[in-house]
Structures are given as C-alpha cells and as structure tokens.
Amino acid sequence: VEQEQAHEADLFIYYDHGSETGLVAQGGLGYMVDMWNVDLLKGADVYTMCCSAAADLGKTAFRKGVKTWWGYDRPFSFILEMEDTFCKLANLGMKIKRGSDCSWCEAAVQVRLAYDDEIKTLQDNNGNPWAIISLVNDRDCLVVWCEANPPDTDCTFRGMGIKIFGMAGHKITRLFALASAMGLIGYGVALHDFSHQVWELKGTPISLEGGYVGFLIMFLANMIAMNEYIKSLR
Known part of the structure; x- marks a missing residue:
C-alpha cells in the first residue's frame, strides 16, 4: 500500500478476502490494510469485494479521510455454478461509476436493482434456491460510505459531535475529543483555583487581574484552533 501511494492514485480496488477490521494480505498472512x-x-475512493470489511474498517476509513468506501458489511457469498453472474454484479458498481457521471450512491442503487432482476429471474424460473439466498445476502449487505451516506455510529459522544458539527463530527478522532475535553477540564480546575486565591487576597473572586486575561487569551486561542481543525474536516 505504501508503494502504491507514491503514484498518488485516487482509486483503490481490492478483490480478495477480508474481515471486519482488515483486508487480508496475499497468501492469507496478516492484513495489507487494517485499522492501524x-x-x-x-483521499481515495475504495472499491472492495471482500467479506465484512465495510462493517468496521470501512467506517474507520471514512472517518480518517477516505472519500468513498464501497463494500460489504457481512460475508459476501456466491455459488460456483453462477460465478459469472456474481462476478458481473460484483464489478457492476465500478463499471457504472467509471462509465457515467453518477455518484457512488446512485451507482449502488443501480447495482441493487440489477440484483433484484437476477433474483426475480431465478424465482420465476425455479432457479437454484442457494443462488437466490446468496444474491439476496449480497444485495442487502452492500454498503457505500461517503459524504452523501455516512456510516452510523453507536458512540454517544460521536453522535453528539455529529449533531453539533455535522459531517465533521464523523471524522473527529477519539484522541482529539479526549484531548479537547481534558484541556477544558484543566482550564476549569486552574481557573477555579486562581479565583479562590484572588478571593482569599481581595475578598472577591472577580477582579481585573492579569491571570484572568491570560486565561481568556489561552481559551480563545484554543477555541480558534479547534474551530480551524474541525473546519478542515468538512
């Protein structure tokens, strides 16, 4: 992956095995792409035909700056006697996207309709029931994570971030959120201690002191820096 980045490619295509947290390396030993x-x-569009990787890896990839993740959030299944049909459907999204001006989400709609047509044809002609089951599974677990269809979250704090910051909330890292929270708590503790000392010296917690001005300047500087960072994520 590192070598390919030297070519500044904007499209990454992967056809091999996968899991919820990684794209399996050639030979099955370890991952070529994982959470780390x-x-x-x-910045790339990622198109995969592997099992389950869209479940966790795809969501993390989107939050770390991948423009689009096309893949499956459960195991991709097929039967050998209809391998050509499954291969056609697995590649169809890429063919539609590269051959037209439609979005990835619009391409996914067309692919699901193509799955529906194949399923109906098999049902009308008493086709292989296992093929029907596999086609239904693959259609239903196909997902596209992009700005038009961002992944859902079960994290309460990320959900709050999405409500407050919109799309940028999907891409704020846990470490940034933790550091920001620790910084605000630290300001609160330090400001409380400073106010208490001013009160002990002057009998009032509020006084025009250089310390208050310093706290205000540092607070505003950090708010500006946080705002610029969040704006860069949009």
Missing part, C-alpha cells in the same frame, strides 16, 4: 494503516488510503 487505513489512513494511507486518505
């Missing part, structure tokens, strides 16, 4: 290095794909 998925940021290497930042």
Whole structure:
C-alpha cells in the first residue's frame, strides 16, 4: 500500500478476502490494510469485494479521510455454478461509476436493482434456491460510505459531535475529543483555583487581574484552533 501511494492514485480496488477490521494480505498472512494503516488510503475512493470489511474498517476509513468506501458489511457469498453472474454484479458498481457521471450512491442503487432482476429471474424460473439466498445476502449487505451516506455510529459522544458539527463530527478522532475535553477540564480546575486565591487576597473572586486575561487569551486561542481543525474536516 505504501508503494502504491507514491503514484498518488485516487482509486483503490481490492478483490480478495477480508474481515471486519482488515483486508487480508496475499497468501492469507496478516492484513495489507487494517485499522492501524487505513489512513494511507486518505483521499481515495475504495472499491472492495471482500467479506465484512465495510462493517468496521470501512467506517474507520471514512472517518480518517477516505472519500468513498464501497463494500460489504457481512460475508459476501456466491455459488460456483453462477460465478459469472456474481462476478458481473460484483464489478457492476465500478463499471457504472467509471462509465457515467453518477455518484457512488446512485451507482449502488443501480447495482441493487440489477440484483433484484437476477433474483426475480431465478424465482420465476425455479432457479437454484442457494443462488437466490446468496444474491439476496449480497444485495442487502452492500454498503457505500461517503459524504452523501455516512456510516452510523453507536458512540454517544460521536453522535453528539455529529449533531453539533455535522459531517465533521464523523471524522473527529477519539484522541482529539479526549484531548479537547481534558484541556477544558484543566482550564476549569486552574481557573477555579486562581479565583479562590484572588478571593482569599481581595475578598472577591472577580477582579481585573492579569491571570484572568491570560486565561481568556489561552481559551480563545484554543477555541480558534479547534474551530480551524474541525473546519478542515468538512
């Protein structure tokens, strides 16, 4: 992956095995892309045909800057006697997107309709029931994570961030959120202690002191820095 980044490619296509947290390396030993290095794909459209990777890896990839993740959030299944049909459907999204001006989400709609047509044809002609089951599974677990369809979250704090900051809330890292919270708590503790000392010296917690001005300047500087960072995520 690192070598390919030297070419500044804006499209990453992967056809092999996968899991919820990684794209399996050739030979099945370890991952070529996982939660730790998925940021290497930042700025690219990712198109996969592997099992389950869209479940966790795809969501993390989107939050780390991947423009689009096309894949499956459960195991992708097929039967050998209809391998050509499954291959056609697995590649159809890429063909539609590269051959037209439609969005990835619009391409996904067309692919699901193509799945529906194949399923109906098999049902009308008493086709292989296992093929029907596999087609239904693959249609239903196909997902596209992008700005038009961002992944959901079960994290309460991320949900709050999305409500407050919109799309940027999807991409705020846990470490940034933790550091920001710790900084605000630290300001509160320090300001409380300073106010208490001013009260002990002057009998009032509020006085025109240089310390208050310093706290205000530092607070505003951090708010501006946080705002600029969040704006850069949009």
